[in-house]
Amino acid sequence: MQLGQVIGSVVSTRKDERMRGHKLLxxxxxxxxxxxxxxxxxxxxVSADLVDAGRGDIVLIVGGSTAKTAIADPNVPIDAxxxxxxxxxxL
Amino acid sequence: MQLGQVIGSVVSTRKDERMRGHKLLxxxxxxxxxxxxxxxxxxxxVSADLVDAGRGDIVLIVGGSTAKTAIADPNVPIDAxxxxxxxxxxL
Amino acid sequence: MQLGQVIGSVVSTRKDERMRGHKLLxxxxxxxxxxxxxxxxxxxxVSADLVDAGRGDIVLIVGGSTAKTAIADPNVPIDAxxxxxxxxxxL
Amino acid sequence: MQLGQVIGSVVSTRKDERMRGHKLLxxxxxxxxxxxxxxxxxxxxVSADLVDAGRGDIVLIVGGSTAKTAIADPNVPIDAxxxxxxxxxxL
Amino acid sequence: MQLGQVIGSVVSTRKDERMRGHKLLxxxxxxxxxxxxxxxxxxxxVSADLVDAGRGDIVLIVGGSTAKTAIADPNVPIDAxxxxxxxxxxL
Known part of the structure; x- marks a missing residue:
């Protein structure tokens, strides 16, 4: 996993339908x-937010195929x- | 996911047959x-375009095995x- | 695999329930x-600790989908x- | 995918038997x-060549588990x- | 795949039991x-040695989930x- 800080968000209206409902930070x-x-x-x-994170929060990120494990839906094309x-x- | 900007395209005539029909940007x-x-x-x-993106567009990219989830065909050898x-x- | 040295730990109370019980170093x-x-x-x-490592220890790390192999539970969203x-x- | 240029080849006689027949560029x-x-x-x-590429050619490369999709044999231990x-x- | 040169080895006695018998270079x-x-x-x-490589040898390395393909055991938590x-x- 990586540590990171939420610094913004993405608005995308033309996207894969399976991504709907996932906030992209x-x-x-x-x-x-x-x-x-x-x-x-x-x-x-850019990461899908599964824990209702807000701007400035320090968060834990997973990537690759583990992102689908996190979403618990193997058909959602999200990799972080x-x-x-x-x-x-x-420290 | 990564953010990116479309800056060009690739023409390849000698390629894996399973890639036919996928625009490569x-x-x-x-x-x-x-x-x-x-x-x-x-x-x-180089990414396969699933949303009819054009040059200059800011886009969302997924990579690795998630690209096959996006294409919804596990037999297509595309990784972005x-x-x-x-x-x-x-921001 | 990578070699690494344990230099700290992470406390996270709002997280995916499936991560409970895994110490994050x-x-x-x-x-x-x-x-x-x-x-x-x-x-x-940040890596989940499967061998009771302590601060200062030199350790072996695996990443990506192999982390789930290590945990032996494909439903745990941990990638290191x-x-x-x-x-x-x-040397 | 990545773009690349073929600049050489690898000779390996002591290797995993499942790699036989794959030219390594x-x-x-x-x-x-x-x-x-x-x-x-x-x-x-180093990439296995599936399209009879030659030195100097500009090529498309896939990596990770997608390489096994390309080879269409999940038992071949090749990752590019x-x-x-x-x-x-x-451009 | 990557090319590499063997420059040393790792001794680890406290490790995942499934790694026993794999020399780590x-x-x-x-x-x-x-x-x-x-x-x-x-x-x-750090890579598990499947071909009896020695110090100084130039070798071929695979990583990620392909390492488990190479080991031919999906339960061994090794990623290189x-x-x-x-x-x-x-060249």
Whole structure:
């Protein structure tokens, strides 16, 4: 999993019908550096939100085929999901 | 998912027969930076277009085995698909 | 697999129910360089701990769908696991 | 998919028996930059050739589990395949 | 697949039982550059050895779910394998 911070959202009206109902958030991955979380230099990704996350929240992201496990529907074409909101990290 | 911008297309006549009928577009991945979308430094990729995207469109891309979920045919050897056209991002 | 060092942990109370009971550790990937293990510049990731690892331990990490193989439950949405504690490396 | 250019080949006599008969080519991934295809800085990879590609050809590569879809044999341990020869790109 | 050179090995006694019997080697990925193989800057990884490779050997590595195909046991939690020893490359 990756840590990330929610920094925005995506509006898409012309999309695969199976994605309807999934909120798509823009997340900036974070990595630990000298005891702090800092943005990862690979840049942001788009994740379906499964835990009602909000802007600014630190979240847990899963990717690849595990995103379909998270959604619990193998027919939804989504490859990244927010599966948890982080209360704190101990570094 | 990744955000990207359609910047071109690929013509290939000698290819796996199962790819016929899938338009192949060249997409430059985009990431959020200071409230704007900017090109990701990993460079472009090729995605099958499932939503009739056009040059210049900002799109949503899925990759890996999820691309076959998007195509809804596990026998098509495609590992990246455009599954949505982005109307706007809120950053 | 990747080598990594456990550098912290994550507390998340609002998360997918299927993740309960899995300790989530922050791991800094390590690579070999001139006969020593040094931090990889991609930064840390979060892994479920399957071997009771502790802070400072050098560990083996698997990712992607193999994490579900490690957990031995295809319904757990986790994409990175610690599957071994490293006694030594011979470089 | 990625674009790439065939730059060499690999000879391996001690290998998994299921790989026999698959020509292994070294491909340098290419990305679009200012209207031209240029080498991607991640460096070359090795792909099984499914379309009789030759040195210098610009090709389409699929990776991960999709390579097994391309080979149409889930028991062949190959994770990258050349599935098309590119006639032209429109950038 | 990636090319790599075996540069070391890992000893792990506390690990997932299903990994027993698999020799774990540290491999430095190699890429082609101006007609020579040079180390890839992403750094080393750990691969299960399926072909009795030795230190210094140039090898072929598969990753992800294909590693389980190589091992021919879907229950072994290994995500990278050495599947061939390279005799030569033609660049």
């Amino acid at each position: 823009i997340v900036a991955p974070l990595v630990a550096n000298n005891g702090e979380l800092v943005p990862k230099d690979t840049g942001s990704l 999901c927010i599966i948890g909101i982080v209360d704190s990290v101990d | 060249i997409v430059a991945p985009l990431v959020a930076n200071n409230g704007e979308l900017v090109p990701k430094d990993t460079g472009s990729l 698909c455009i599954i949505g056209i982005v109307d706007s991002v809120d | 922050i791991v800094a990937p390590l690579v070999a360089n001139n006969g020593e293990l040094v931090p990889k510049d991609t930064g840390s990731l 696991c610690i599957i071994g504690i490293v006694d030594s490396v011979d | 070294i491909v340098a991934p290419l990305v679009a930059n200012n209207g031209e295809l240029v080498p991607k800085d991640t460096g070359s990879l 395949c050349i599935i098309g020869i590119v006639d032209s790109v429109d | 540290i491999v430095a990925p190699l890429v082609a550059n101006n007609g020579e193989l040079v180390p890839k800057d992403t750094g080393s990884l 394998c050495i599947i061939g020893i390279v005799d030569s490359v033609d």
